[in-house]
Amino acid sequence: xxxxxxxxxxxxxxxxxxxxxxxxxxxxxxxxxxxxxxxxxxxxxxxxxxxxxxxxxxxxxxxxxxxxxxxxxxxxxxxxxxxxxxx
Amino acid sequence: xxxxxxxxxxxxxxxxxxxxxxxxxxxxxxxxxxxxxxxxxxxxxxxxxxxxxxxxxxxxxxxxxxxxxxxxxxxxxxxxxxxxxxxxxxxxxxxxxxxxxxxxxxxxxxxxxxxxxxxxxxxxxxxxxxxxxxxxxxxxxxxxxxxxxxxxxxxxxxxxxxxxxxxxxxxxxxxxxxxxxxxxxxxxxxxxxxxxxxxxxxxxx
Numbered sequence: 001x002x003x004x005x006x007x008x009x010x011x012x013x014x015x016x017x018x019x020x021x022x023x024x025x026x027x028x029x030x031x032x033x034x035x036x037x038x039x040x041x042x043x044x045x046x047x048x049x050x051x052x053x054x055x056x057x058x059x060x061x062x063x064x065x066x067x068x069x070x071x072x073x074x075x076x077x078x079x080x081x082x083x084x085x086x087x
Numbered sequence: 088x089x090x091x092x093x094x095x096x097x098x099x100x101x102x103x104x105x106x107x108x109x110x111x112x113x114x115x116x117x118x119x120x121x122x123x124x125x126x127x128x129x130x131x132x133x134x135x136x137x138x139x140x141x142x143x144x145x146x147x148x149x150x151x152x153x154x155x156x157x158x159x160x161x162x163x164x165x166x167x168x169x170x171x172x173x174x175x176x177x178x179x180x181x182x183x184x185x186x187x188x189x190x191x192x193x194x195x196x197x198x199x200x201x202x203x204x205x206x207x208x209x210x211x212x213x214x215x216x217x218x219x220x221x222x223x224x225x226x227x228x229x230x231x232x233x234x235x236x237x238x239x240x241x242x243x244x245x246x247x248x249x250x251x252x253x254x255x256x257x258x259x260x261x262x263x264x265x266x267x268x269x270x271x272x273x274x275x276x277x278x279x280x281x282x283x284x285x286x287x288x289x290x291x292x
Contacts, residue, residue: 030143031262063093082095083161
């Protein structure tokens with residue numbers, strides 16, 4: 001595995017972990033909307049997510065269709081889909 | 088509306104196809120306590136819920152169930168990838184294969200197709216939330232049953248993740264039920280449907 005692929009896997013795993021933390025805290029906040037500690041946790045992970053997503057799409061390609069930067073090719077359909085076992 | 092993220096909520100990398108296991112876990116795609124039914128149940132129930140916290144919970148848990156449906160479908164796909172006609176016959180996968188080839192179609196393990204009668208939208212928040220809590224427990228039991236039948240670590244790992252999420256969702260629906268009951272108790276009303284018996288909206292809590 002090249003350094004580049006290793007970096008991609010590591011960053012992808014980090015995004016998945018941060019996203020899961022957000023998925024879970026969002027459900028908690030739905031029923032505890034006044035919990036300031038939970039809101040702090042949410043804001044911390046939201047920022048981590050935004051940074052990591054921006055870095056990933058810049059280096060390795062889009063994870064959402066609005067992250068396509070290329071003007072010559074629709075890169076959204078270039079990389080593997082999640083069910084292909086790459087993710 | 089929804090937008091798609093090109094990743095699974097939990098990773099699935101199954102390197103050893105096994106159509107027998109696929110036929111069991113497909114129940115959590117289109118079976119009576121599966122993820123498709125769960126997503127449709129919560130996303131359909133939310134419209135008449137007069138409390139915004141509860142509508143939020145139904146929206147977000149319903150959305151997560153779509154991600155779980157994708158995890159299960161991915162597992163079925165990877166467990167049945169590149170099978171030969173001989174392997175299909177020997178594993179008993181032929182009855183599925185004849186109608187769907189290696190496509191992923193929502194059905195129960197016994198072959199019964201998915202249908203909307205597997206869930207209810209009663210339009211009464213207390214009634215619907217009790218169904219939702221029961222649904223999470225039934226799905227958890229199904230995952231327990233699956234874990235008793237399989238030992239392949241590549242399959243067990245995402246199944247354990249999904250099982251844990253049923254427990255968290257059960258907890259959140261319990262909190263939703265408390266929220267609805269507290270709001271009813273404020274006016275000392277008991278045999279009353281807050282979604283129907285009185286003009287009620289999110290602004291009129």
